[in-house]
Amino acid sequence: MxxxxxxxxxxxxxxxxxxxxxxxxxxxxxxxxxxxxxxxxxxxxxxxxxxxxxxxxxxxxxxxxxxxxxxxxxxxxxxxxxxxxxxxxxxxxxxxxxxxxxxxxxxxxxxxxxxxxxxxxLPPSNYTPSAPLPALPDASPNYIFIKGDSKNKFLKVGYDDILYVEGLKNYVSVFTPLQRLITYQTLRDLEAQLPQPPFYRVHKSYIISLNKIRMVDGHTIYIQDQAIPIGETYRDGFYKIIREE
Structure with missing residues (x-):
């Protein structure tokens, strides 16, 4: 080991x-x-x-x-x-x-x-393992734990349930089809926890799930009925991704 x-x-x-x-x-x-x-x-x-x-x-x-x-x-x-x-x-x-x-x-x-x-x-040459090694995992976790409104409260949210994330200073709002979760965390910190793809930062205040995009019109992304702007800094990278999909 x-x-x-x-x-x-x-x-x-x-x-x-x-x-x-x-x-x-x-x-x-x-x-x-x-x-x-x-x-x-x-x-x-x-x-x-x-x-x-x-x-x-x-x-x-x-x-x-x-x-x-x-x-x-x-x-x-x-x-x-x-x-x-x-x-x-x-x-x-x-x-x-x-x-x-x-x-x-x-x-x-x-x-x-x-x-x-x-x-x-490596173990010594005369070593015989008592049991076979466990199988290697074949996938990363498909969820994230988001801190709740008390010290030891954490909410488990599946990646596939996340529509988009909006940041405001030291708080972020995680939007799912059923609810909006607010947690004390920076958008940058949450971005580091989310897999890319499907998540992608498109604005200084927004991370979106590429899987949840309904339409892109100009510099605006539509997820369900929400219009999300594409920041100038992020446009080239975003358009490159969707053109390669």
Whole structure:
């Protein structure tokens, strides 16, 4: 087994990576943290093989972490900023995952780690497993948990039920055919949790489900009876996607 930790200053991002780790039979989740300094302490204890590491963290950047941990473990970077990829590879990272991370892309990175670390994690030659490994998962989760109106309340919403999402400062409204759910979260944070496709940001205040589009007329998307503007910044990418569908 490859002993892993997930490190990100955003708790929801840590949860996503931790859930992914738990789905892969040859990975073992040894810990999670939102502090790069705490993660460095775990690595320095010498029993961590692989770190899934966010680059942009307040206490210690991912690049600084790489310099400090040296060869004690291997690292797979996770970030929303592709411009850091080259610098990461200069520090011998195994892979670079761009947020939001889809499970199939995560699994490819995990396989790359297995191939690299195989001699270190293989059991002795006379070892006989007591049971076969579980089958690999064949799909990512098809739902998301949205924080409710109390501390420990979370609402499970299927991706296929989401029509579109509207952001307003630190709140987002998630619209489904039956209800509107309001949660304290930024649109950017929620965007990182939603798979792309089918979800796509079309405006600074809107994320839509491509599957729910009824019509596109000029720079306006219609989902059911709701008219959603396409922001100028997002137009080229959006039109490219729908023309390739």
């Amino acid at each position: 490859i002993r892993c930790i997930a490190v990100d200053d955003e708790a929801y991002a840590v949860k996503i990576i931790a859930d992914y780790i738990n789905k892969v039979p040859f990975l073992e989740l040894a810990g999670t943290t939102t502090s790069a300094i705490d993660a460095l302490g775990m690595v320095q204890q010498g029993n961590i093989d692989l770190v899934f590491l966010d680059i942009q963290m307040p206490e210690l950047t991912g690049i600084q972490f790489l310099k400090l941990c040296g060869s004690k473990c291997k690292v797979i970077l996770t970030t929303a900023y592709p411009e850091y990829a080259l610098e990461g590879y200069e520090h011998d990272v195994l892979d670079y995952l761009l947020k939001p991370v889809a499970f199939d892309r995560f699994f490819k990175a995990a396989q790359k780690a297995l191939n690299y670390l195989l001699p270190a994690v």
